[in-house]
Amino acid sequence: MTTVEYFGVTAQPGVEYPINVQYCGNCTMPVEYCEFYPSYEKCKAWLETNLPDIFEKMMTSKQGTESKTGEGGKRIQAVAGGASAAVASASDAATDDEKKRQKRGGKGMVRLKKKDDGPKKVIVFTAPRGKKKTTVVTGLKTFDLELKVCSKLFGQKFA
Numbered sequence: 001m002t003t004v005e006y007f008g009v010t011a012q013p014g015v016e017y018p019i020n021v022q023y024c025g026n027c028t029m030p031v032e033y034c035e036f037y038p039s040y041e042k043c044k045a046w047l048e049t050n051l052p053d054i055f056e057k058m059m060t061s062k063q064g065t066e067s068k069t070g071e072g073g074k075r076i077q078a079v080a081g082g083a084s085a086a087v088a089s090a091s092d093a094a095t096d097d098e099k100k101r102q103k104r105g106g107k108g109m110v111r112l113k114k115k116d117d118g119p120k121k122v123i124v125f126t127a128p129r130g131k132k133k134t135t136v137v138t139g140l141k142t143f144d145l146e147l148k149v150c151s152k153l154f155g156q157k158f159a
Contacts, residue, residue, distance in 0.1 A: 022054055031058070118142065 004011070011017060021030050026046040027037040031054055034043035047055040122139040135158070140150055 022051060025050060 023029065024031050024034050024043050024046060026039065026043045027034055029037065031047060031051070034040060034047070037043055047058070120142045122137065124135060124137050126133045127136050137154065140147060
């Protein structure tokens, strides 16, 4: 068999082409990358139900690397217990998956920012800009006001 070269790249020996890649139904990434996704537990539950042979390979390779590092059986049991707990909670979270599923081209797991319950205070002061002075208003964001609308309103009112 002759090796074919395309743009200076040749096929690797011992690899069967074309390569079939299995994708996760939860995160829509190749199954090798599921562990880097924020909802890895849901990915493991999906893999266990839909691709059990690949799931077993992944779990045995994980257990092999953990035992090499010297952490032994306790951590392996924790991983196995976490997977069964994830399967039990997967039926409850099935409706959540459909609601929170990433749309094509959209943002991934969007995390909401915690609201700061700091002091709600509006501060008004003047700042010199050359010969003129401008009025600066700060602290409107703490009252959940849209700043663009406020600036437009102030511009019309005080111009």
